[in-house]
Amino acid sequence: xxxxxxxxxxxxxxxxxxxxxxxxxxxxxxxxxxxxxxxxxxxxxxxxxxxxxxxxxxxxxxxxxxxxxxxxxxxxxxxxxxxxxxxxxxxxxxxxxxxxxxxxxxxxxxxxxxxxxxxxxxxxxxxxxxxxxxxxxxxxxxxxxxxxxxxxxxxxx
Numbered sequence: 001x002x003x004x005x006x007x008x009x010x011x012x013x014x015x016x017x018x019x020x021x022x023x024x025x026x027x028x029x030x031x032x033x034x035x036x037x038x039x040x041x042x043x044x045x046x047x048x049x050x051x052x053x054x055x056x057x058x059x060x061x062x063x064x065x066x067x068x069x070x071x072x073x074x075x076x077x078x079x080x081x082x083x084x085x086x087x088x089x090x091x092x093x094x095x096x097x098x099x100x101x102x103x104x105x106x107x108x109x110x111x112x113x114x115x116x117x118x119x120x121x122x123x124x125x126x127x128x129x130x131x132x133x134x135x136x137x138x139x140x141x142x143x144x145x146x147x148x149x150x151x152x153x154x155x156x157x
Contacts (some may be wrong), residue, residue, distance in 0.1 A: 004123035008038060008048040009055045009137065014068055030135035037120075038080045040111045042104050047073060049061050053100070082111050097129050102126070 013029070015021040029037075051069055055062030084092075084107055092110035095101065105123070109130035112119045120131040127134050 002038060002115065002117045003032070003120045003135070004038050004040060004108065004115070004117040005043070006108060006119060006123065007043045008122045009120050010043060010047065010073060012122075014065075014072075022138055024139065025137045028135070035080075037077075038082055038115075038117065039077050040108045041081055041083050042111075043109045044074075044081060046075075046104065082115060084111070088114050099129060101129070106130070 001064070009025070009029075012021050012025050016026055016029075047069060051062060051065045054065055057106070081090075088107065090112045091114050092103070092106045095106045095110055096103075105126045108119065109127055109132050112132045118135055119127050120135045120137060121127060122136060122138050124136050125132055
C-alpha cells in the first residue's frame with residue numbers, strides 16, 4: 001500500500017525530533033514502511049509558503065524551518081514527490097464538477113485517486129467527499145474497510 005501524506009502529517013513529523021509529535025502519529029508512522037510514503041507537489045508549495053511567511057515575521061524560527069525543509073523534507077522526498085500532471089489535473093476537475101472544494105485538497109485527492117494511494121491526514125472531512133481512502137493517524141486505532149478491501153478510514157474506537 002502507498003500513502004500520500006498531507007501537509008499536516010509532514011508538519012507533525014517536524015515535531016518528532018523535539019519529542020512533541022502526537023504519540024498516535026509517531027506510532028503509526030514508525031510502524032509503516034517509510035518507502036511507502038509520498039507527498040504531492042502541493043505539499044511542497046504549502047510548506048514553502050508557510051516558511052516564507054514565518055521568515056518575514058520571525059527570522060530565527062524561519063531559519064529553523066528553512067533548515068528542516070532543505071535538509072530533511074526535500075532530500076527525503078526527492079524521489080517520492082508526485083507532480084500535478086495532466087491526468088491529475090483532469091481528475092481534479094472532475095472532483096470539482098459535482099461539488100466545488102478547495103483546490104489544494106482537490107489536487108491532493110486527485111493525486112491519491114490517480115495513483116491508487118491512501119491519503120494520510122488529520123483533515124478527514126476535507127477528503128471524505130472525494131471518495132479517497134483515508135487514514136487519520138491522530139486517531140489510528142481501528143480501520144474501516146472499503147468495499148474493495150482497501151483501508152477506507154482509520155478512526156478511534
